[in-house]
Structures are given as structure tokens and as C-alpha cells.
Amino acid sequence: MTRSARRTRRTLQATGAGAAALLALAACSSSDSASSDSAAGSGSSSPAAPQLSGTVTVFAAASLKESFTTLGKDFEKAHPGTKVTFSFGGSDTLAASITGGAPADVFAAASPKTMAIVTDKKDTAAAPVTFVRNQLEIATLPGNPDKVASLKDLTRSGLKVVLCDKTVPCGAAAQKALQASSLKLTPVSYEQDVKSALTKVELKEADAAVVYKTDVKAAGDKVEGVEFPESAQAVNDYPIALLKDAPNAAAAKAFIALVRSAEGRRVLTDAGFLKP
Incomplete structure (x- = not known):
């Protein structure tokens, strides 16, 4: 092999080695970049909401x-x-x-x-x-034996009616409905909450009570509900x-x-x- 040929062969080997080194360096750089991007993405994710206890x-x-x-x-x-x-x-x-x-x-x-x-x-x-x-409704005994059909019917003599206390929201709403109808009603008792008023009817200690529609529904067949238009004037x-x-x-x-x-x-x- 001539001196010129040997020189050309050494040049090609050096060039090949350099290219391989550059490829290896690029691969490392790409890997490091991917790792860096992955770490950055992990760090930027929202932290999990704290568990309640x-x-x-x-x-x-x-x-x-x-x-x-x-x-x-x-x-x-x-x-x-x-x-x-x-x-x-x-x-x-x-x-x-x-x-x-x-x-x-x-x-x-x-x-x-x-x-x-x-x-x-x-x-x-x-x-x-x-x-x-929530809106008011009249709760009567099952079957409505006293034929209560309106708020005015609650003022009938001999009918035992229960109201919530005036300081309680259901009582304040009942007073507002009565005022809207220009009616006066003297109950047999004022109760401290709506469930107590409803219980009086369930136990047949009262003929009717002014409570919420939700309470009449919750009582099921223990009472019967009677709607009255004045309740629209006293929605809580x-x-x-x-x-x-x-x-x-x-x-x-x-x-x-x-x-x-x-x-x-x-x-x-x-x-x-x-x-x-």
C-alpha cells in the first residue's frame, strides 16, 4: 500500500470515529433532555387534594x-x-x-x-x-276527617290546631300567611320546631298543624297534606x-x-x- 493510500485510510477512520462520538453525544443529550422534561412535568402537576378526616x-x-x-x-x-x-x-x-x-x-x-x-x-x-x-302546607289526620280545605277552615270553633312558635321560621311564615288572608287563629299550642308541631297531629293530639310541605311528605301516610294558596306569600x-x-x-x-x-x-x- 502506498503512503498516499495509508494516509487516506487513516483520515477515513478518524472521520468515522468522530461521527460515532457525535452520535453518542447527541443520544446522551436527548436522553438527558427527556429526563429533564419528565422531571419538570412531574414537578408542575397539581398536588393531590388532602384527604378529609x-x-x-x-x-x-x-x-x-x-x-x-x-x-x-x-x-x-x-x-x-x-x-x-x-x-x-x-x-x-x-x-x-x-x-x-x-x-x-x-x-x-x-x-x-x-x-x-x-x-x-x-x-x-x-x-x-x-x-x-320551602313552602307551607296544612297537615291533617289521615283521611282528613275534619274536611279541612283551606287556611280559613283552621279557624273553625272546636278544631284543635297547632302552630310553630312565632320565633321559629315555620311559625313566622304561618303568621305571614294568616296576615295575607286577614285571618286570626289561636292554636292549642305553639311548638319550638316544625317536627314537634307535626308530631302533635301524628299522635292525634291535634286535628291539624301548619308545617312545611317537606315534613308532610316525610311523614308519609301518618298525615294528609292540604295545600293553600296563601302559602305562596310565605316561602322561606x-x-x-x-x-x-x-x-x-x-x-x-x-x-x-x-x-x-x-x-x-x-x-x-x-x-x-x-x-x-
Whole structure:
């Protein structure tokens, strides 16, 4: 082999080796870039929502008992490790307990007026939001033996009628409906919440009571409902709010979100509540 041929062969070998080195370097660079991009993508992903746990304490109007109990079970099923406890009663009594320092996470009232008891003391963490509405109905004994067909019929002599106390939302609404009809009614008793008023009829201690449509529906065949047009003048808005000193604020917010969700709306409307 001539000197010129050997020189040409060495040049080609050097060129080949250089090309191989460049290819290897490019491959490493590409791999490093991919790894870097992967790491960057991993770092930029949203962190998983914190798992909810612990007890959520809800103070709610008595008329919400059936629907909120259902939603409480749904919430616990969706969030293992949580428990929802309820205190149902007259909204004014519950509001007084909250302002008096009773520990609670959520307050759902049967009227803006009773919610104002809490907001006026600045005991809510955010502005209350109306989530449902409710309308009055007359509850009579099964079969309506006294033939009650109107609000005026409740004023008949000898008829034992029960109303909610005037300070309770269902009682305030009943008074508003009576005023709209220019009627005066003296009940045999005033009850502290709507469930107590309904129970008087169920136990046959009263012939009729002015309660909510939702309570008549929940009672099933224990009572019979009678609608009256004046109830349209006294429809109650139901507000819900996170409380300022909520012991379990994260879970409380999630429960309120459930109440206001499509699932919550379905449960509430099935119970007879009206959309806000």
C-alpha cells in the first residue's frame, strides 16, 4: 500500500470515529433532555387534594332532618374516615347556641332572619348562601276527617290546631300567611320546631298543624297534606354557611359543596324542597 493510500485510510477512520462520538453525544443529550422534561412535568402537576378526616358538626333546621341525614351518609361514604354529626332543631335555638359558643362547623337555617342572628355576631367564615326554599302546607289526620280545605277552615270553633312558635321560621311564615288572608287563629299550642308541631297531629293530639310541605311528605301516610294558596306569600329561603371557628373547616367546606351540588339538589328536591 502506498503512503498516499495509508494516509487516506487513516483520515477515513478518524472521520468515522468522530461521527460515532457525535452520535453518542447527541443520544446522551436527548436522553438527558427527556429526563429533564419528565422531571419538570412531574414537578408542575397539581398536588393531590388532602384527604378529609374527622368529624363535621352540622347545626340544621329540623325540616332538613331527613334530607341532611341522607347527605351525611353519602358524604361519609365518599370520604372514608369522616363522620357527620347533626343537631336538628328550631333555627332560632340553634343560632343562639352558636353565638353562645357551641362548637359547630356548619349552620343551615330555615330563614335568613335566623341566620342573621349568627352573621350579626360575625360568627360565620363566609357569606351565607341560599341552597333551597320551602313552602307551607296544612297537615291533617289521615283521611282528613275534619274536611279541612283551606287556611280559613283552621279557624273553625272546636278544631284543635297547632302552630310553630312565632320565633321559629315555620311559625313566622304561618303568621305571614294568616296576615295575607286577614285571618286570626289561636292554636292549642305553639311548638319550638316544625317536627314537634307535626308530631302533635301524628299522635292525634291535634286535628291539624301548619308545617312545611317537606315534613308532610316525610311523614308519609301518618298525615294528609292540604295545600293553600296563601302559602305562596310565605316561602322561606334556607341559607347555609361555614362557621368562623369551625373545628374541621376543610371537611365542612366539602359538606357544603355536597349540599349545593347536583347530587345534593336531587336529594333535597326529592324531599319536596324548592330550588333557590
